[in-house]
Amino acid sequence: MTDQVKSRIALLGTGLMGRPMAEKLLAAGYPVTAYNRTREKALPLVEHGAVVVDHPHQAIEAGECVLVMLADEPAIRETLLERRSRSSLRGRSVIQMGTIGPAQSQALQAEVFANGGDYLEAPVLGSIAEIRAGELIVMVGGEPEQYDRWREMLTIFDPNPRLVGNVGKAAALKLALNHLIGSLTTSFSLSLAIVIEEEIPVDIFMGILRGSALHAPTFDKKLPRMLERDYRAPTFPGRLLLKDLKLVQAEARALGLATGALDGVRQIMERAIEMGFGDDDYSAVYDAVHPA
Numbered sequence: 001m002t003d004q005v006k007s008r009i010a011l012l013g014t015g016l017m018g019r020p021m022a023e024k025l026l027a028a029g030y031p032v033t034a035y036n037r038t039r040e041k042a043l044p045l046v047e048h049g050a051v052v053v054d055h056p057h058q059a060i061e062a063g064e065c066v067l068v069m070l071a072d073e074p075a076i077r078e079t080l081l082e083r084r085s086r087s088s089l090r091g092r093s094v095i096q097m098g099t100i101g102p103a104q105s106q107a108l109q110a111e112v113f114a115n116g117g118d119y120l121e122a123p124v125l126g127s128i129a130e131i132r133a134g135e136l137i138v139m140v141g142g143e144p145e146q147y148d149r150w151r152e153m154l155t156i157f158d159p160n161p162r163l164v165g166n167v168g169k170a171a172a173l174k175l176a177l178n179h180l181i182g183s184l185t186t187s188f189s190l191s192l193a194i195v196i197e198e199e200i201p202v203d204i205f206m207g208i209l210r211g212s213a214l215h216a217p218t219f220d221k222k223l224p225r226m227l228e229r230d231y232r233a234p235t236f237p238g239r240l241l242l243k244d245l246k247l248v249q250a251e252a253r254a255l256g257l258a259t260g261a262l263d264g265v266r267q268i269m270e271r272a273i274e275m276g277f278g279d280d281d282y283s284a285v286y287d288a289v290h291p292a
């Protein structure tokens with residue numbers, strides 16, 4: 001690939017992540033053909049130069065590289081492995097960038113290979129703001145040659161995409177990291193709730209926390225939402241974090257690890273969703289820990 005000739009990209013999924021990713025690719029000169037189940041959500045990309053199609057196979061046929069940014073494994077199967085999509089995969093490189101389990105990713109790899117395509121995984125840490133800033137963390141699972149082939153394109157999202165290992169390794173690493181999103185946020189919620197119920201000034205709590213080894217930057221990011229109990233305009237909705245916690249739980253159990261703490265985190269996340277926060281920011285776990 002040279003600077004003059006950019007690979008044609010098919011993008012499946014223009015949700016919260018896929019849409020800004022498409023904008024980034026288009027701004028860098030990559031031709032993008034986008035498909036989204038709910039077509040209206042993809043249409044704003046036309047203004048940025050994308051072609052929007054009605055069926056996933058039309059996008060796949062138009063692309064050399066198929067970027068997959070869909071909610072979960074069932075969504076990927078319904079889109080990438082739908083009958084006409086399958087028969088369009090020959091000669092295409094599929095890069096799966098959503099959060100799924102390692103075994104799910106390996107099963108997709110086998111099916112894409114069986115249909116004559118190439119497959120690597122590149123799950124990401126970071127959200128919409130990081131996409132816009134070009135500061136996502138991209139973790140690649142695949143062979144070194146696949147990584148070399150697509151590295152330049154991936155630097156649009158992360159100046160230093162990391163090759164983690166074979167397909168499945170980056171998916172597993174992503175689960176290990178997302179476990180921390182759930183566990184840190186629920187732990188912080190309980191500590192904050194204790195402080196508030198004990199009528200201790202939050203500033204004193206945060207001042208001590210920030211100066212200690214216990215602080216994580218995510219606490220400061222989520223504190224305003226929790227204090228206001230305002231979880232609208234999510235960048236990462238609770239329903240997706242619950243999906244990830246279930247994947248982490250299954251993986252940890254399969255590895256024979258103790259999941260008691262994680263089981264509790266999952267229960268709290270489920271409670272937040274029962275309370276109606278599934279489409280809101282995942283920091284709504286605070287309301288499940290400390291009901292208003």
Ligand SMILES: NC(=O)c1ccc[n+]([C@@H]2O[C@H](COP(=O)([O-])OP(=O)(O)OC[C@H]3O[C@@H](n4cnc5c(N)ncnc54)[C@H](OP(=O)(O)O)[C@@H]3O)[C@@H](O)[C@H]2O)c1
Binds near residue numbers: 013069098124
């Ligand atoms: N948001 C984040 O901060 C973040 C960060 C890192 C990784 N991720 C991961 O990246 C992936 C995408 O996340 P997102 O935030 O962009 O999610 P999102 O906004 O919910 O978008 C999900 C996408 O999947 C499609 N979809 C869902 N179910 C489908 C089905 N059954 N058939 C066909 N398409 C279906 C949606 O189509 P419709 O528009 O028609 O519903 C949409 O295009 C997820 O795996 C997520 O866990 C997200």
